[in-house]
Amino acid sequence: ARQVQGRLRQLWEVDIRFNLWSLPLQAACLAVLPMFWAFPRLLGVQLSLPAAVLGGAQGAEALQRSRGLMEGFRSSYAWPYAWLIVAGRSIELLRELVLVSMPVRWWTDVIEVPLAATALFAAARLLLLRLQDLLPLAAYLQRTAQAAAAGGVQPAAGSKS
Numbered sequence: 001a002r003q004v005q006g007r008l009r010q011l012w013e014v015d016i017r018f019n020l021w022s023l024p025l026q027a028a029c030l031a032v033l034p035m036f037w038a039f040p041r042l043l044g045v046q047l048s049l050p051a052a053v054l055g056g057a058q059g060a061e062a063l064q065r066s067r068g069l070m071e072g073f074r075s076s077y078a079w080p081y082a083w084l085i086v087a088g089r090s091i092e093l094l095r096e097l098v099l100v101s102m103p104v105r106w107w108t109d110v111i112e113v114p115l116a117a118t119a120l121f122a123a124a125r126l127l128l129l130r131l132q133d134l135l136p137l138a139a140y141l142q143r144t145a146q147a148a149a150a151g152g153v154q155p156a157a158g159s160k161s
Contacts, residue, residue, distance in 0.1 A: 007053075014052035014062040021045050021063065043074045043081065050140035069143040077139055084135065088128045095121035 022045060028038035047066035051057040057065045070077065098117055106113045 010058050011049070011052050013059050014048055014057070017059060017063055018045055018048045039078070040074055043077055044070045046070070046077065046081070046136045047140045047143070050137050054140065055144070069140065069147070073139070073143060077135075080135055084128055084132050088125060088132075091121060091124050091128065095125075 022042055025038040025042040028034040029042065044067040045063050047069050048057075048062040051065040051069070052062040055062075055065060095118070098121070099114060102114055102117070
């Protein structure tokens, strides 16, 4: 139980540090002009939570480990990252269009159709959110495997063997 509490506290600290870095960078990306400065930095810290959980990195070390793993990999990571965000927004837009275009009679007499459509779009959005959660994990596993194969950085830096 103490070991679990220690790991949760460690993960919580990394999550706080990740959010302190990523939220201002996301806001800068929304401003468009500083996006070219902020987006690469935002991508640099994406692997910090897997680095904490799987690699045993703590605090700022997890963010630093993430930056190191993302060197030379940012553009490869950026495309699926951006497409998942665009797909999520597109699903929301499509949902609104479909629900608004349904005849009023369906909303009053055949409520099952709008409910089924709403459930379908919710399931699609949930799937995309899970893919967004899995992307950093998959990238971390790939990058650590590449680093181990190249004889570079150890896959579980900071972990206790």
